[in-house]
Amino acid sequence: MSGILDTVNLRTQMVGQNRLELLLFALETDQVYGINVFKVREVLQCPLLTEVPRQTTSVKGMAHIRGETIPVLDLSEAVGRSGIPKNEHAQCFLIVAEYNTRTLAFLVRKVDRILNTHWDQIMAPPAEIGVENYLTAVFEYENKLIEILDVEQILADLYPMHTNVSEEIATKEMRLKAKQHHVLCVDDSSVARNQMQRSLEDLGVKVTTCNNGKIAWDLLNNLSEKGNDVTQLFLMVISDIEMPEMDGYTLAAMIREDDRMDKMHIILHSSLSGGFNVSMVKKVGADGFLAKFNPDDLASVVIDRIKKIEHLS
Structure with a gap:
């Protein structure tokens, strides 16, 4: 695991060719999920977390990583499933990522591998599943359906953002x-x-x-x-x-x-x-x-x- 992202900074030549690399991971079931490698800073075994008093969301605590204090989000709980028990955190992994200028870590059950593919192989979710879900795309690989989560939707639910433009900007x-x-x-x-x-x-x-x-x-x-x-x-x-x-x-x-x-x-x-x-x-x-x-x-x-x-x- 220590070397899974060793060459991530060498992969930017793929960008602009409709190619991407997905880091595959699992939560509390056998379903496989993917996240774009370019959003990932590092992957590591979950350290001891510092609890947040009166925390009622899927943020399970804070991790101290390389001089930073980073909030840890239990991704299973964030998408409406059972969270990972506290006594099992040490057997799990953190995917440290950057979204919308925010650095945070996703607590996941296991991390599998990095998969090289093309964006034209990634498809939008079927319309029949409706709009009330956390999927942004799906991808078939080795007869399995890999789901790509809409992390922006997850974070918007957790940290609601205003959309009004200030009067100073929009006169x-x-x-x-x-x-x-x-x-x-x-x-x-x-x-x-x-x-x-x-x-x-x-x-x-x-x-x-x-x-x-x-x-x-x-x-x-x-x-x-x-x-x-x-x-x-x-x-x-x-x-x-x-x-x-x-x-x-x-x-x-x-x-x-x-x-x-x-x-x-x-x-x-x-x-x-x-x-x-x-x-x-x-x-x-x-x-x-x-x-x-x-x-x-x-x-x-x-x-x-x-x-x-x-x-x-």
Whole structure:
């Protein structure tokens, strides 16, 4: 286990090729789950946890790791299943990850291996299971169905976030100008799409959402084939990076390679952390990177674009 992530920092060359690596793990059943390796800082045996007084959520305590105090979330309990008993923590593992600028550790029963695959093999969950679940994608491997959890939804339930844009950012004048513009937002997480939509509509912008890069590409391509100039229809595209079927890096690269839409302004918006983001933004031709999720930061990116095209100071 000590070497399972030894080469994680050498894997960034896969990004932009619609490829990903999943760290596979299990909770309290035989079901296998996956998490994107690029979100994972390290994996370690669960140390002794410091309890949190009067803690009533699935946060089971705090772990002291390399000089940091990190909250530990029992992932089984967070998704509505039986939590791991305290006396069994020492036999379990922590997956230390970074989401939405927050570092936390997921307590899991076991960690299996790292699996190399492609985003076009990762599929959205069947519509028949409804929207009230914690799945963001599924993947069939060796006749088993691997489930990818919507960690952003789990964290949103645990740490609710506001989506209103502050008056200092969204002035009355800017809200009036924003009503003239339309933004395409792309994200496979329903909570992330809703957060973006509420924030940008609070600013005054019209919003269209797509569930993944392939759906967004099909939309842009179909509009272009009908003679529409999508760079005039949409002020910009704000896209998540990791999505089933087509990731955000691939979407950005395809837009840049198409003469009909290569001038589209593209912002990659992700909870992925790591220094490779800046270099990958340049590699695929995107115009910028924005970490999730802060409504003022999101609104500021849109306002800056409005000011630039309208030549405002």
